[in-house]
Amino acid sequence: MTSPYPDLMTEIRDFRLHHPDIRYVDLICLDIPGHFYGKRYPMDMLEKVAAGGSLKLPQNCIQLGLQGGVYEIGDYFFKDGDPDAERRLVPGTLKVVSWEAQPLGQMLITSDGTAAPIVFEPREVLARVLERLRGKGIHPVVAFELEFYLFDKHLRDGHPQYPRDQLCNDADDQPNMHIDRLSRFAPVLGEMVEAARSQGVDATVITAEHGPGQFEINFGHLDDGLRAADWAALFCRSTRGVALKHGYRASFMAKPYLQHPGSGMHVHVSVYDEAGLNLLADDDQRSLGHAVAGCLELLPGCMPVFAPNINALRRFGGSVNIANRASWGMESRDASLRIPDSDPHNRRIEHRLAGADANPYLVLAAILAGIEHGLEARREPIAPVNTDRNSGVEFPLDMLASLDGMQSNPDLQTALGAEFVNVYCENKRQDHLAFMQDISAREYRWYL
Known part of the structure; x- marks a missing residue:
């Protein structure tokens, strides 16, 4: 498997080598209200994602309300079919979660740097300014x-x-x-x-x-x-x-x-x-x-x-x-x-x-x-x-x-x-x- 981010594959393999007890990793991204959302992935699937495998989440997760409510904003949510959107792993962010009762990892994901960045994702907004x-x-x-x-x-x-x-x-x-x-x-x-x-x-x-x-x-x-x-x-x-x-x-x-x-x-x-x-x-x-x-x-x-x-x-x-x-x-x-x-x-x-x-x-x-x-x-x-x-x-x-x-x-x-x-x-x-x-x-x- 060849990763589009070569250091990313090395990062994941080194992490698995040093933390063989960690079976799951939380892939997380910050939404508009400032909460993390994402998915919990088995560790053995992470290399496939790093090698270019699909990592998709609903596009509109980013604009959920502060209490998780669904708001109709323009065509979003109720008129766009709530489509999936591509995310990517952020190199350098795969780390151990030390405060949970069970062994766990976490890693940031984002739409910036993908083929179709989500223009209202907070990290993408900052990326465009930079x-x-x-x-x-x-x-x-x-x-x-x-x-x-x-x-x-x-x-x-x-x-x-x-x-x-x-x-x-x-x-x-x-x-x-x-x-x-x-x-x-x-x-x-x-x-x-x-x-x-x-x-x-x-x-x-x-x-x-x-x-x-x-x-x-x-x-x-x-x-x-x-x-x-x-x-x-x-x-x-x-x-x-x-x-x-x-x-x-x-x-x-x-x-x-x-x-x-x-x-x-x-x-x-x-x-x-x-x-x-x-x-x-x-x-x-x-x-x-x-x-x-x-x-x-x-x-x-x-x-x-x-x-x-x-x-x-x-x-x-x-x-x-x-x-x-x-x-x-x-x-x-x-x-x-x-x-x-x-x-x-x-x-x-x-x-x-x-x-x-x-x-x-x-x-x-x-x-x-x-x-x-x-x-x-x-x-x-x-x-x-x-x-x-x-x-x-x-x-x-x-x-x-x-x-x-x-x-x-x-x-x-x-x-x-x-x-x-x-x-x-x-x-x-x-x-x-x-x-x-x-x-x-x-x-x-x-x-x-």
Whole structure:
């Protein structure tokens, strides 16, 4: 058998040699809401797929609703016959699943790179943006940072409870950034990092964050944007699995507590030319200003990507280190775009607006589209918050208004693909309307 990806066949055979007890592998792909879907394959069938054998899944798996609902979007689902679409294995992603009770492997699959990529698959959307940038001689280097909360495994009346550490069984109910919290939760945090590394994810710094049971883990910088987004997606999957193994519930929900800080997805981006020179340091940093201006100009239209649900929009109210407008600043954590202090070669933008539950492929695609837009338009940015604390551009904090803004934005239709924008916005619109079909206990208390 000859594989279209020669290293892929070697990867599979080496994996089987070193893990003879693993009989099944989960082939997984991220959908629009940010959930993995896929199939569990016998290991002995994987080489056939790698050699060019068919690997097909329903095309419309990608656009299932947040709760798995089927939405009619254009001709999809109800008028297209729900056809199968080709997927391929992603080389370098066949890894051991260490948090399951039985031996298991997992591997990413995607439609990008196939004969007929699915234009609304999140990984394909990012792949097209990266390919377009490469054609212009622009090469991003990317690093994600993800915040998340640990909760007790059991909910109380549907509400999350503070986690108890395994050393003294005390509830972590004090918001702080103390280093002692890392020690109290060392067993679960340590295994989270090891599980991530076993997936090939370069998990680095761990921080105890402001919220009770809240942590942040940083990833290394990568010159492969697709792989960087893969890391963020895989980390969420392994972290949830390890937490359950230890008796906790891990969540990337953007705003689980109204009284405590939300969880964000911070993305550091530098861009380089063919010679390896940092474009953001070019022309005495005027290019940095242009990139910032482009990101800020597209940011209001990208809100459905950065805040993909009603809970994510709650994160923008009353918390520390979170912007309520499209803004930027040098070393400013309460701006949407922070410019960290660095030498010219490492000059970068830290995009801080997205919630931790956003889709990492789409977040990075939107950020890169903003940088591309700015470098080409060459407009000057608004004043930084360092010189004007009131500087900033309003962005929508209502779900339906944000969707209208994205769907009607011609720049985003061009940058991300018109078909994707329409499918994505309709998916989110119907998710939102489905969510609103419920009368809460508060409504009865207030209005009955």
